Amino acid sequence: MAASIALARQITRVNINNTKICRLSTVCTDGAFCNASLKRYSDVAPSRSDPEPDVVESHNETLSNAQAHYRYIFPEILPNPDSTRRNKVCEMLERNDMMNRRSVLEIPEFYVGSILAVTASDKYAAGNTSRFVGICIDRGGCGLRAWFILRNVIDDQGIEIMYEMYSPMIREIQMLKLEKRLDESLLYLRDAPNEYSTFDFDMAEVPHVAGDHVPINPLKVKLRSRPWLERYERQDLKGVEDLGLAQKFYDRAKQLATPWEKYDIMKQYRATVTAEDQDEVFRDIHEKQQQIEQARIVRRRRKKLQSNR
């Protein structure tokens, strides 16, 4: 189907309450309105890991390439899209707090599927710190409430820790392996054999050059036999091998499926921050982010010189 459809990109300008809103949309010539490649941070598909398509129209010509990547580096900087709660002053004050925290603690760019090591202050641990290594299986939250879950298996016991990204108890977030998986959330690892979630605490850091494409790990996980925590046949999971269930499960999943949702533009609109607001946010933090990155480069250079000695 995809081969026979000629995709035409068009920018639609919609007047809502006298505000012009730019939406980048893909119109399939067979009449269906596909918003599969709308540029939103919640999408897995369009990202730094995919090669840029030939026809690229930036929705804002003045936004630099650096700023365009901010929605992948820190998706939590964008405010809660709920229109009843939007307030520019509140968002700006929260963003200032976030950028101040980021200037003190380096929070690396990571995706679900990356392996991180987090060192946090813990009053009840030896040395008053605790270090945990795990694969990021989920992330979410807006602003200072941003969180991520790391999973590992220690002594045959699956352990997950949810860290609040901006909590001052976190001393260090170390990126061990930057990669993505085929799914946005890896909660199915709870029903997979322990081998898929086990990561050595002493594993070596896999170097990643800044600006490179983020590799996608095409691993397909073979789940354990049922019972499972969720009905995975009803979720559109790409990173899981054939579930091997009876046909009745797939039939029921098809009955309950909502294939029309991907055509519901208003639903997507309500769940996203408009391109204009996104640009405003990224422009606001750009200067501070440049300072942070500059300081980081200096620190790294200094560290390298010291280690060479």
Add this chain to the structure above:
Amino acid sequence: MTHSPNTPAPWWTKKLDTSAPEDLTSDNEAFLQDMVEEKYSVDSPLKEGPWERADWTPRSVRCGLICRKIGVIPQWLNNGKKFYTTLLQVADNHVIRYTPPEINRERRRGSRTPNFGIQVVGADSADPRLFKAEYLGLFQEAGVMPKHHLSRFFVTRDAVIQPGTQLNAMHFSVGDFVDCQARTIDHGYQGVVKKWGMKGGPASHGATKFHRKMGATGGGGNMARIWPGKKMPGHMGNEWRILKGLKIWRINTKYNVLYVHGPCVPGPHHCYVRVMDTILPLRKRKGDGPKPPFPTWFADDYKDQEIPEEIFDESLHRFTASSIEFEEEK
């Protein structure tokens, strides 16, 4: 169960100018805007000199502020504990009028506050063309732009503020405790389960049309009827509620924002909230501690001083500080 109406009383001045919109030419439109600017941008000299300021006593009751609830964000203490704070932005407040206790007593017979004066405070300046001439007259004494929202605060005689004074977030200090009063979220017509927390009936096990109902209405016998005040379905929300004893953790002086403890300040986002010094006896200011700015914080007094943009409570973690570390106990 209190429900005070949200509609204006018949004797209040009519507020909004609901006449048909005039089709003005762009020149006339510009001219009218110039007239408005000319009238309100210049700080006219006060008709009378500045009023005398009294000294604060523990029995004094200060004026409050009208704020807007702009959001809820988390903050952390220096021991790592997380909690939520509500951001209340002081919404362009000016004092509009003062009514002394004598007149107040006369007008409000049977009032519970006969010894208090009334301070009328306005929030959010607006284009005068939105309002009727009658409403605009309310602001002539103060000489300020007409406001979208007015509210009154009961003050003691010594806490009187001269009309026309701007009120600032610095009226409060970090570490103060305040009472926040606002109209709660309007839930509309709701059933007993949501409104009164009744349990309803079982979802299954053969329950016939009895899942979210009230059940019995009374006791029979001596009761003889349904007692007035029986909890029943009805309108829920949009009522005045006051949350007392909220600590102010942080103040942003540039944007006039108070960071007040907890996510539960009544009202929906962007609603007006009346913020006053707390009446709770264990949280009130005592005579021994620092005195508050009395009757309010005047910007002119601090013209030469540089006021920090952010003021933090000492136990609040600042995001510019390094991560929290616990020291080894010896």
